[in-house]
Amino acid sequence: MNTMRALLLHDTLPAAHRAIGLMLVLFGQPLSRIVQLRTDQLRDVPEGLQVSFGSDWxxxxETAAAVIHVHLTARPGLNTAANPSSQLLFPGFMPGRPMHVHAVANILRAIGIRPLAARSRAWLQKVREAPPSVLANALGISATTAMRYAE
Known part of the structure; x- marks a missing residue:
C-alpha cells in the first residue's frame, strides 16, 4: 500500500497523525514545521481547503482535506484548563506546546512511513512540477534548499 493511501485509509490511526502524515507526503514539510502549524494557516475557500507554509496558499x-477537517472537529490536547483556546493546529498535551515531533515520527514509522524518505519523495515530485524558486516561496524554505532538491 502506498504512503498516501495508507494515511487516507488507516482506520485506527488518530486523525491528527493522519493529517500530519498527509502534509508530510503532500508538501514535503519537515515534521517539526508541520506540528507548529497554527489554525490561521488553514482556510476554507470555495475551491476547498488551503494551507500556507510560506507566502502562498x-x-x-479533497481526500486529504477530509481527514484534516475530521481532525479539526476534535483536536486533541484542548481539554486542559490552560489550553482550551490553543491556536496550534496540532496542540500537544502540555499547554502552549505542539505535539511532540518524535512521538509523531515514531507513530508514522510504526505504520511503515519513514518521515525523511516520505519528505524526500514529496520534494522530488514537487521539483518536477515547478521551478525551485517558486517552490521556495510557496513552501517557505530557502532557495538553496529548493535548488539542492532540484539537483
Missing part, C-alpha cells in the same frame, strides 16, 4: 487535495 496551497490547495489541499
Amino acid at each position: 496551497l490547495n489541499v487535495p
